[in-house]
Amino acid sequence: MVDRSTRERxxxxxxxxxxxxxxxxxxxxxxxxxxxxxxxxxxxxFASKDDLVDEVLAVAAAELVIVIDAALRAAPDDPLDRIxxxxxxxxxxxxxxxxxxxxxxxxxxxxxxxxERLRARMQSLVDRAVVYLAAxxxxxxxxxxxxxxxxxxxxxxxxxxATEPEALRAVGWQATASGLRALRDELRAFLRAALAPTx
Amino acid sequence: MVDRSTRERxxxxxxxxxxxxxxxxxxxxxxxxxxxxxxxxxxxxFASKDDLVDEVLAVAAAELVIVIDAALRAAPDDPLDRIxxxxxxxxxxxxxxxxxxxxxxxxxxxxxxxxERLRARMQSLVDRAVVYLAAxxxxxxxxxxxxxxxxxxxxxxxxxxATEPEALRAVGWQATASGLRALRDELRAFLRAALAPTx
DNA sequence: ACGATCGTCTACCAATTGGTAGAGAGATGA
DNA sequence: TCATCTCTCTACCAATTGGTAGACGATCGT
Numbered sequence: 314m315v316d317r318s319t320r321e322r323x324x325x326x327x328x329x330x331x332x333x334x335x336x337x338x339x340x341x342x343x344x345x346x347x348x349x350x351x352x353x354x355x356x357x358x359f360a361s362k363d364d365l366v367d368e369v370l371a372v373a374a375a376e377l378v379i380v381i382d383a384a385l386r387a388a389p390d391d392p393l394d395r396i397x398x399x400x401x402x403x404x405x406x407x408x409x410x411x412x413x414x415x416x417x418x419x420x421x422x423x424x425x426x427x428x429e430r431l432r433a434r435m436q437s438l439v440d441r442a443v444v445y446l447a448a449x450x451x452x453x454x455x456x457x458x459x460x461x462x463x464x465x466x467x468x469x470x471x472x473x474x475a476t477e478p479e480a481l482r483a484v485g486w487q488a489t490a491s492g493l494r495a496l497r498d499e500l501r502a503f504l505r506a507a508l509a510p511t512x
Numbered sequence: 513m514v515d516r517s518t519r520e521r522x523x524x525x526x527x528x529x530x531x532x533x534x535x536x537x538x539x540x541x542x543x544x545x546x547x548x549x550x551x552x553x554x555x556x557x558f559a560s561k562d563d564l565v566d567e568v569l570a571v572a573a574a575e576l577v578i579v580i581d582a583a584l585r586a587a588p589d590d591p592l593d594r595i596x597x598x599x600x601x602x603x604x605x606x607x608x609x610x611x612x613x614x615x616x617x618x619x620x621x622x623x624x625x626x627x628e629r630l631r632a633r634m635q636s637l638v639d640r641a642v643v644y645l646a647a648x649x650x651x652x653x654x655x656x657x658x659x660x661x662x663x664x665x666x667x668x669x670x671x672x673x674a675t676e677p678e679a680l681r682a683v684g685w686q687a688t689a690s691g692l693r694a695l696r697d698e699l700r701a702f703l704r705a706a707l708a709p710t711x
Numbered sequence: 712a713c714g715a716t717c718g719t720c721t722a723c724c725a726a727t728t729g730g731t732a733g734a735g736a737g738a739t740g741a
Numbered sequence: 742t743c744a745t746c747t748c749t750c751t752a753c754c755a756a757t758t759g760g761t762a763g764a765c766g767a768t769c770g771t
Contacts, residue, residue, distance in 0.1 A: 337537030473668030
């Protein structure tokens with residue numbers, strides 16, 4: 314049996330650092346220091362920094378997929394309520410751990426190889442979302458539009474608000490408990506209005 | 513008279529590189545190479561990398577402020593039309609040069625000093641937007657909500673969609689001329705629906 | 712009891728980083 | 742003409758980067 318605790322601590326620390334500061338800006342030495350170990354131990358568990366990045370991406374993608382998938386499965390029938398449920402499900406991990414979405418965003422700056430791999434991992438989720446939006450638009454239960462672009466826009470809104478503390482600070486928002494609740498509710502209202510069928 | 517061409521080319525190249533790949537990931541050597549000059553020439557025009565970053569931020573902020581300000585000034589009275597105008601104004605430079613908004617986003621990873629400075633530069637614009645949203649909500653011409661958070665959400669949507677090519681690629685979007693037009697129109701419809709008063 | 716394996720370490724290494732010192736070419740003004 | 746100023750350069754430098762080689766103690770199966 315392999316002792317996974319060091320390995321997992323490296324993954325966890327790396328996710329937070331990569332997601333908040335960017336992959337290139339974080340050195341193996343810094344990761345090792347945060348974990349409480351030497352750089353060579355990091356390189357023992359992960360053959361290279363690229364390998365580490367790749368595995369961290371896998372972890373982040375898996376976490377997101379699980380959260381969203383569970384929300385999609387357990388949610389009610391009405392599409393607007395369902396989107397509410399997704400927002401509630403994604404919002405907590407996203408805002409409490411911006412590194413998660415930040416890391417996904419980070420992909421676009423990486424070489425195309427890991428980016429392509431991550432995209433493949435998320436693709437089925439994206440496809441399902443697009444098909445779902447298209448069907449609900451067709452049924453008149455969502456505002457009509459290009460379901461692919463609407464999906465991207467909804468994602469951009471959620472990701473953007475969760476990963477841009479500067480924008481929130483600029484409008485005087487603070488990350489208190491009540492602030493978080495207010496932000497979540499405002500986000501829900503925003504997306505609901507954006508997606509509701511035009512009366 | 514100072515010959516500004518080298519200096520300005522350094523600024524331009526730096527903006528693109530910093531905005532697309534991140535400040536930490538771009539070396540002075542790389543900037544110099546792209547400009548067609550030696551690193552020491554870069555350090556002649558800018559005392560340090562921090563200095564360069566700071567000036568690049570100033571350039572980016574100034575460009576954005578000019579574009580948005582002009583759109584705000586010249587736009588029609590109805591708030592939804594006005595938002596349309598802003599989208600049209602910001603969309604072109606934002607999507608054709610993602611580095612612009614990407615750089616603004618990059619601020620949150622930097623030390624607080626330049627971040628604070630940039631925030632100060634944009635603050636008046638933000639304040640004006642919030643006051644404007646509040647007034648129009650009060651007048652019933654926009655959906656009611658917390659104007660500060662609504663401003664942040666609108667910004668997040670626009671910035672997010674412009675700086676996340678991965679999300680767009682994931683839904684099969686392509687950056688052709690017609691694709692750009694479709695995206696812009698979908699974004700306008702999305703924001704319009706999100707902000708319109710609830711019937 | 713003992714060799715093998717596992718996990719972490721120290722000791723290096725070449726390449727790259729941001730930055731300094733100062734030479735030298737070319738224009739300018741007295 | 743000559744001193745000065747502007748701009749770019751070559752030559753370095755110390756610190757940090759990702760990565761290799763291999764020693765050392767602990768644990769484990771036999």
